[in-house]
Ligand SMILES: [Zn+2]
């Protein structure tokens with residue numbers, strides 16, 4: 001059981017939140033506009049860093065905050081996160097603006113045919129509500145984000161909507177592939193027709209639209225507004241997590257000329273009095289933070305982020321620059337695993353280490369080697385694989401033989417091999433499986449490599465969980481045991 005230090009925990013939480021918000025968006029898939037660079041799908045891919053699913057990405061994060069072989073401290077990882085998140089927030093703002101522009105233009109087209117539709121509030125029978133008008137109203141009233149936001153976010157969204165409206169004032173009509181089909185605009189997206197002549201793209205409102213087409217145009221706009229609201233929510237989440245990471249970094253760099261927004265009377269807080277909320281990144285004195293957390297509120301009057309006690313992070317817990325690497329440069333969990341393996345190996349025992357994902361396996365191998373622990377992997381041709389396994393099967397290992405075998409949990413190559421020379425099995429993280437049966441089948445097979453006839457020593461099973469993360473969640477779901 002490993003408690004992640006606050007910096008690592010922050011990184012984990014941030015990614016968990018980002019994945020959650022992005023996944024929710026994914027379900028209500030909005031037609032992705034090719035014109036916008038860095039749309040949501042792309043941003044999601046960046047967070048996933050080559051993982052197949054959100055769960056996989058999170059499992060890896062509990063093991064080490066950085067999979068690249070470049071060694072970094074949590075502070076450096078923090079800086080890097082700030083950098084990429086800042087970039088992604090900009091992309092999100094750009095995306096939101098472009099979608100607003102597109103929606104505003106679509107409404108102009110609709111109003112050309114049905115001027116009275118503007119601001120249509122009640123959903124009359126056979127009529128579509130003008131949700132763009134509703135959105136504009138909500139933005140003005142600081143109510144555009146479901147679940148609430150804060151002053152900074154509302155100001156940002158107002159600015160985005162304003163600049164979108166400016167843009168549409170300047171160029172009210174423009175070809176828009178997002179709406180072309182529904183508007184019955186069959187001008188192709190190509191610049192040239194087959195005779196090689198420039199063809200003017202249709203920028204006009206389609207003439208003589210049927211009642212059905214007009215309805216479809218309104219309905220498409222209504223659906224688009226869902227997507228725009230979701231983008232607003234994404235921006236809210238991104239602003240909060242970016243703010244949190246900036247606060248964490250500032251604490252680590254001992255930039256502590258910070259005042260409490262709710263009580264300080266302009267007095268600068270001492271480091272021991274300071275805290276930050278992981279839910280929204282707002283900073284203040286610990287007493288006020290805890291008092292407000294009791295009411296499930298943030299200390300900022302305009303901030304509506306839901307706050308729990310566990311969101312209050314003390315500045316002293318975050319450490320100052322210089323003592324920030326309590327988890328070591330590879331993170332708390334891997335550091336602990338390595339030191340335990342070292343002890344076992346020094347004792348003369350041999351070890352199997354199970355990991356599920358290739359890139360994580362590579363990382364674990366690197367860290368073990370770096371700590372002077374010779375590690376064997378089953379890979380390459382059948383012959384080299386057999387040779388590798390032979391080494392592990394020697395009754396008495398030579399002084400220079402590796403004593404650690406690193407396996408992926410579903411390694412077919414060594415499935416039937418007797419490895420009773422090893423009497424320790426290390427599970428770096430709980431297995432991500434589709435079903436309970438699959439989970440238990442893999443585990444039984446893995447443990448079966450060492451716990452079988454011919455084993456003379458006591459078998460030790462080591463399982464590693466980062467407290468209060470997807471690790472403990474999966475284990476509880478699969479086994480019913482709560483290890484938190
Ligand atoms: Zn205070």
Ligand SMILES: [Zn+2]
Pocket residue numbers: 150277280281282298299300303304305
């Ligand atoms: Zn707040």
